[in-house]
Amino acid sequence: MSATEKGLVLKVGRFREADLWVRILTPSRGVFNGFAFGGSRSRRRFVGCLDPLSHVLFTIGTNKTGTYTVLEEGTLLHNFPELRRNPSQTGLAVNCVKFVEAVEIDPSDARPAYELLLETLHSLEKGGGCSDFTPWLFRAKLAFDMGYTPDFLSCGNCGRPLTGTDGHRFNVERGQVVCRTCLSDGKPLEGLARPISAGVLRALDWIQHSSPSDWCAVSMDAEVRRQAGQLIELFVAYHLGLSWEGGMYKKV
Ligand SMILES: [Zn+2]
Structure with a gap:
């Protein structure tokens, strides 16, 4: 049939x-x-x-x-005729497509991946792509959308809202932030937990709720960009089993 x-x-x-x-x-x-x-x-x-x-x-x-x-x-x-006409926009689209192929999208994760890629292509078609942001924000958003949806606003341990101060840690395996109060209780943290600044928390929360048409309007402090990028690559490597090496995605 x-x-x-x-x-x-x-x-x-x-x-x-x-x-x-x-x-x-x-x-x-x-x-x-x-x-x-x-x-x-x-x-x-x-x-x-x-x-x-x-x-x-x-x-x-x-x-x-x-x-x-x-x-x-x-x-x-x-x-997408305008996208095809512009080599740099085409390059960004191909980068996103390669990532989707490398992730091996199952039927259960298919809808968010399809919607994100389609929205990204429409945004590139309208000229809304930039090499600084589109590829890694696409990776971040896809990893966040595929059922892992980390919470960057409240502590995964005690549930308290995370205040705009530094000193919290992000547990990559659980996709949870542990607040400084819980950390000061001295209980050992299981798994890989990285320090996360207030600025990076705000940036990751923004990425999670953004859409591809927002990605080029964003300006991000260089240090926040660097730290957010590192955490996202760790998150993608752990949850999707992929890392970006020498121009292609490799299974890790
Ligand atoms: Zn807490």
Whole structure:
């Protein structure tokens, strides 16, 4: 049986003369490969749909034995022409797509990942991308959205609101902040806990509630930016098992 679903095309490859495989992210299936038989020739069934970064309404089925996914046809919803025309914007989009591919998005995490990537592409299409912020804020927001949702406003131990002072610590494994009062009780902390300043707490809370269209309007103190970036990379490495090394994401 076939179903229709919106999806973002991440990658396309040819496997026979006229046939293509297409890696897609959809809100219910996550990242998967579908086969478009005759896809490189069929002008009618896939008009403008089979290019990376296209947003497409696909009709999706399976082969007779149900062993693989077949793309039956597509209707192009958006192909982000301004984004494609601008090499630096395209680079930012590709960086975000590579991260989504590396994370191996399960169906249960698919909706926030799909919505975030789609919003990011629309924001890049309107010229709202910057190399300083888009890639790492995308990583942070995706990690926060995928069910880990750390709380940067109250202590994960006693529940008290975190005051605007320094001296708190962020427990990377639990995604919780432990306040200075709890720390002064002298109970040992389990796991990896890093000091976190009031400025970094505010920045991380802002990132968690931001959307891609906010990312270029932000100005951030260089030291806050550096510390927030380090905590996010630790959080991503621990929860998603990925680190950024030499221009690509590696499993850690
Ligand atoms: Zn506390």
